[in-house]
Amino acid sequence: MAPARRQIDKATLEEYLKERRPEGGTYNIWHNRWKGLERDWSKKGARAGFKCDPTRDSGETAGSNNRNAYFCLFFAKGMCAQGSDCSMWHRIPNENDEIETTIDCFGRDKYMEFRQDMGGVGSFNTLNKTLYVGRIAVTHNMREVVIKHFQPFGELERVRLLRHRGVAFVTYKSRNNAEFAREAMMNQGLDNNEIINVRWATQEQSTMKGDEDHKGREKNDRQYSRAEMYERQDMESELPAEYTQMKREVDEDGFREMELNAKRQRLAQNDNYYADTQAAEAIYGYTQQTPDMQQAQQSYHLQQQENPKVAGIIPTNVLSSLKTLKDPKATQSSSSTSSSTPAQSSTKGKSSQTSGLGNLASYGSDSEDEDDE
Numbered sequence: 001m002a003p004a005r006r007q008i009d010k011a012t013l014e015e016y017l018k019e020r021r022p023e024g025g026t027y028n029i030w031h032n033r034w035k036g037l038e039r040d041w042s043k044k045g046a047r048a049g050f051k052c053d054p055t056r057d058s059g060e061t062a063g064s065n066n067r068n069a070y071f072c073l074f075f076a077k078g079m080c081a082q083g084s085d086c087s088m089w090h091r092i093p094n095e096n097d098e099i100e101t102t103i104d105c106f107g108r109d110k111y112m113e114f115r116q117d118m119g120g121v122g123s124f125n126t127l128n129k130t131l132y133v134g135r136i137a138v139t140h141n142m143r144e145v146v147i148k149h150f151q152p153f154g155e156l157e158r159v160r161l162l163r164h165r166g167v168a169f170v171t172y173k174s175r176n177n178a179e180f181a182r183e184a185m186m187n188q189g190l191d192n193n194e195i196i197n198v199r200w201a202t203q204e205q206s207t208m209k210g211d212e213d214h215k216g217r218e219k220n221d222r223q224y225s226r227a228e229m230y231e232r233q234d235m236e237s238e239l240p241a242e243y244t245q246m247k248r249e250v251d252e253d254g255f256r257e258m259e260l261n262a263k264r265q266r267l268a269q270n271d272n273y274y275a276d277t278q279a280a281e282a283i284y285g286y287t288q289q290t291p292d293m294q295q296a297q298q299s300y301h302l303q304q305q306e307n308p309k310v311a312g313i314i315p316t317n318v319l320s321s322l323k324t325l326k327d328p329k330a331t332q333s334s335s336s337t338s339s340s341t342p343a344q345s346s347t348k349g350k351s352s353q354t355s356g357l358g359n360l361a362s363y364g365s366d367s368e369d370e371d372d373e
Contacts, residue, residue, distance in 0.1 A: 004059030004075075004090040006083035008050060013074075013081045016049060047195050048187040050078035054092050054152050063087040070107035071176075076183045092153060093176035105176040106183070118199040122179070129157070129178045130201040133168040133185075137192035145191050146170065153181035160208065169201055169208065 026035040052075060061084055063069035072088035074080040080090065093105055102110050102124045110124040122128060133150075136142060146159055146168045154177025160169040172178040186198045 001064075001091075002059050003084035004061050004080075004086065005057060006081055007052070007057055007075070008079050008081055010081045013079055016079065046187065047189055048077070051188055052076055052078040052184045058091045060084060061086045061088065061090050063089060070103075071105045071180060073106045073108075073183060076106070076180055078184070093174060093180055095174065097174075097176055099175055105179045114200060118202065122200055126203070127175060128200055128206070129173070129175050130169055130171040130206040131178055131182055131185075132197075132199045132201040132205060133170055134166065134197040134199070135194055136166040136168055136190065136196060137194045138163055138166050139192065142166075142168070149188070149190055150181055150185065153177055153184055169205060171206070 028035055057075065057078070061072075061082075063086065066087070069088055071093065072080055072086055072090055075086070075088065075090045080086055083090075097105070104110060104121050108121050110121050112123060112125060114120070114123045114126075118132065131150075133146065136146065139145065142163060143159060143161055146161070147156065150156065150159075150170050153172075155173045156170065157173045158169075158171040160171075161167070170178075170181070172181065182198050182200070185196065187195055189195055
């Protein structure tokens, strides 16, 4: 490999760092920035001034043979002024590089949890290989643009898109490549003059399905179900008629069983129906009948059936009570006749039934006894 070239000169690097290093300031190792500056440079809309080109910038350095060295952070950002004299590696991570748990590929210590904005070095509790890439211009070739700019920093495992939001989730096969690409592509521009925002993806975002994933999965499911249906039809056409007839009967029986189960469930729901009578009474003035009221109503209906209306519109029990008021002696005669034979009682019953209106006439409603009094 050829010696690594200097990406920028030392004067340019010093001027660039002076803008981000306030005089007398304090460096915050947690957020990797100087105290007193803007909290997030990406919110200012400032594009990165340099960019790493792995094909042109990679090469041998003084630290290439040092197994304890790490990747150069300035090389990843495209602004290493030392070139071949650098004590760090000027190349892209590969599968032979050791992945340490508590240190990233640049030798920086990881922390127990991710930052709230999912930026920074990251966490050593989670093996995260997915980057969140936001603020991408929505175009028809959005996937090709993302792959074009992120693939030079390592082998990609998967790229998922949310086109309507201008977001992409880029997953690398190695964590070292993901760490290198995050630093190299932060605040960089793509083909449409946008300034992208690169963060670590959360656990939910890492497993999120993209737009193409949903469409491709539905298409594959339709193709598979259609092919499976055709294969089943071809196989059944070669079977004897007895098998297909038996299969149809089994399907029909199963359908009938499903219908019966549905009916049983509906009946069970009706049996378990609960009505809140107190709420109904409070809202609609509805009162549920008590058992005593129901029993009295049933006895009244039975009494009406035992005393039918004969030869008129007035029941026989009413006529008998009227006769008792007219002639109290009739009660004594009725008690004496109660010991008579059943034949006699039946003949008297027939005569009383046929003369219902006559009994009313015998009451004396047309007599003038009251006038004489």
